[in-house]
Amino acid sequence: MFLNSGVLLAEYKTSCAVALSLHKKHRTVIFSSHFTLGRSVLPTESVNIGNMMRNSCNLQLSLFFLILGVSDVFSGTEYVETGKSYSFRPYIKNRVESILWRFNNDKVVEYEDGLLKWFQFEDRGVLATETGVLTLKGLKKSDSGQYEVEILGDGILRVSRHDLRVIDAVSQPKVACIKDNTGEVTSLECSVDFNIPAEYQWTGPGDMKHTGRTLNITNSTDLTAVYSCTAENPVSKNSTEFLLKECQTGDVFNGTDCVETGKSYSFRPNIKTRIEAILWKFNNEKVVEFEDGLLKWFQFEDRGVLATQTGVLTLNGLKKSDSGLFEVEILVDGKLYYSRHDLRVIGK
Known part of the structure; x- marks a missing residue:
């Protein structure tokens, strides 16, 4: 029995031997103590009165109280x-x-x-x-x-x-431009590598501050405007500065598309000039690469088709595990174009 030396046992009535056993699975400690139970106990530690144990091996002893300091x-x-x-x-x-x-x-x-x-x-x-x-x-x-x-x-x-x-620590944030049908920038979106938890904070012209992943742009004509996105989680913090004019040749986010399980889907980057090289990634892992006229698959080869003239990637027989972020880097006339696509495969 776990009792501090300050425990006072008063007006003794009954004497018995108590074996306290905490099963080995639950942290076994076995020891016996002879003591006398009284009417009142004044502990200096908090005590827990638990369930009694019965000895059935013809010893005809009953364990009435378990007093354990915990x-x-x-x-x-x-x-x-x-x-x-x-x-x-x-x-x-x-x-x-x-x-x-x-x-x-x-x-x-x-x-x-x-x-x-x-x-x-x-x-x-x-x-x-x-x-x-x-x-x-x-x-x-x-x-x-x-x-x-x-x-x-x-x-x-x-x-x-x-x-x-x-x-994971947050990666260097990426900023993507979201455009309307006319090609005008309507917002910027900040992101880190897939499946890394993060909170986002924006700063910009005129002491502008905004919390959240997406920042709405009210004046897309000022191409000299500089914005900063900071991504932070409980173990790390990282920032990126972005010049609005980079939207003319920069990273474009094409939004989220939902596709039914088993169907096909084509990711279509908006490229109209001659392509020199292509690299598609899925959740930051390479999918397929085209360079110097050579095509190399890393995953999805059995279900994927890449149009090397346009950069369009088509996946067939989609599964729920195909949900995630698809990114492409396309080299055109010495400049890199980025396009990101968020895919959600739904259904049975």
Whole structure:
């Protein structure tokens, strides 16, 4: 039984032997203590009165009360950049007797009786047995989740929980021009690499400030106007400056198109002059490349067709997994043209 020395037991009535057993799966600690229960208990630590256990092996002993000193602390959510290290630091000042770390309810590492046993993360983890601090290196997105430690020290079981979120740093933001049917710029759109969470902040002429990914342009005739987009998430921050006149030869965002599963779709960049080179990407991974008269596919070859004279990419038999951002870079007369297309494949 985990009781501090300050516990006062008054007016003793009954004497019994109590075996407190926390099952090994849930952090087993077994020890027995002979004591007398009284009418009142004054603990210096918070106590938890749990369920009783019955001994059925002909010992005819009943365990009436489980009085266990437990401290439970939630340390909040921490964001860490992919590839970095992080140390979970439970607040422990007492002498550590045993430690059990879990990740999403599965054991990570256990320390007891001077022995250390790893169940996962052994190649990337370090456990400080004196403090309970667990350090993980080379973090991956799959390492995101709930980490929990149970530390037994001086008869007190302390529980500490940590919520970890591993995310990518924001890439250099890209600015795209959105045009109407007449070719006039109506807005600018800022973006980072696909699937990276970010918030966006714009600044521009006349101390203009705007929050959000898309910035409406009220005066597209001032081609000397300079705008700045800043992308930020909990682990990083990055900015890009954009001159409005770049919309004449720059990056064009063609909006979001929804296509039914199983159908075909053609991405049509607006190119009317002779093409020297083409590179299509899907979620930042190469799809197909055309250069020096040679065509090379990286994915979608069995379902894709590229028109090298126009840059049009057609995909057949679309699947939901084809949803995402398609980008093309086209070299024309020594100048690069960019076009981005957001595709959403819907249906069964």
